Amino acid sequence: xxxxxxxxxxxxxxxxxPVLLRCNYSSSYSPSLFxxxxxxxxxxxxxxxxxxxxxxxxxxxxxxxxxxxxxxxFHLTKPSAHMSDAAEYFCVVSDMKTGGSxxxxxxxxGTLLTVNP
Amino acid sequence: xxxxxxxxxxxxxxxxxxxxxxxxxxxxxxxxSWYRQxxxxxxxxxxxxxxxxxxxxxxxxxxxxxxxxxxEDFPLRLLSxxxxxxxxxxxxxxxSQEVGYTIYFGEGSWLTVV
Numbered sequence: 473x474x475x476x477x478x479x480x481x482x483x484x485x486x487x488x489x490p491v492l493l494r495c496n497y498s499s500s501y502s503p504s505l506f507x508x509x510x511x512x513x514x515x516x517x518x519x520x521x522x523x524x525x526x527x528x529x530x531x532x533x534x535x536x537x538x539x540x541x542x543x544x545x546f547h548l549t550k551p552s553a554h555m556s557d558a559a560e561y562f563c564v565v566s567d568m569k570t571g572g573s574x575x576x577x578x579x580x581x582g583t584l585l586t587v588n589p
Numbered sequence: 590x591x592x593x594x595x596x597x598x599x600x601x602x603x604x605x606x607x608x609x610x611x612x613x614x615x616x617x618x619x620x621x622s623w624y625r626q627x628x629x630x631x632x633x634x635x636x637x638x639x640x641x642x643x644x645x646x647x648x649x650x651x652x653x654x655x656x657x658x659x660x661e662d663f664p665l666r667l668l669s670x671x672x673x674x675x676x677x678x679x680x681x682x683x684x685s686q687e688v689g690y691t692i693y694f695g696e697g698s699w700l701t702v703v
Contacts, residue, residue, distance in 0.1 A: 514696055515694040515695050515697050579631030579632040
């Protein structure tokens with residue numbers, strides 16, 4: 473069975489400093505992994521996704537994530553935080569099974585990112 | 590191109606009332622789904638559909654009903670609302686259920702059952 477663990481429920485950074493949001497996953501197959509962002513009272517927006525191509529994935533707004541199979545991790549990073557990055561971030565895993573299985577996305581419980589001026 | 594549109598955005602229901610959350614997409618996506626989001630729980634799948642006329646249960650289907658008569662629409666029905674159904678509901682769609690296709694989410698419907 474697949475699972476996702478976001479290691480921090482809350483991360484606080486200062487504007488201009490690096491961001492690291494940690495995600496570990498468990499999967500029986502070759503997974504696809506996603507990061508979504510949710511601003512207050514808004515829907516979820518895709519930041520980036522990994523689907524077995526390059527292990528370093530670049531997303532929107534300067535975010536990137538590295539897939540590390542040996543560590544079963546998919547941490548999200550950004551070199552310099554901006555006030556507009558304050559939001560909740562979700563790590564999501566989907567197993568790649570025969571016939572596909574997009575409908576069985578498993579969400580982490582979320583990491584709330586606070587950016588201080 | 591509106592993407593995924595959900596209505597209503599906010600709703601208060603009394604216990605035992607019924608209502609329908611509407612979801613429509615204009616991207617000709619085959620795959621649509623409903624999730625509920627509760628504090629500290631992430632998103633959990635309620636029901637999904639892989640095409641018109643085809644629906645199936647997700648992780649937390651009890652108390653909810655769905656149908657898919659057209660490609661565009663995927664309404665979620667609460668048959669007899671309970672306080673445990675107080676949540677934020679998200680509709681999502683994707684071109685395919687195959688892994689790797691991006692899933693697009695609506696902006697959410699905040700439901701309170703009193």
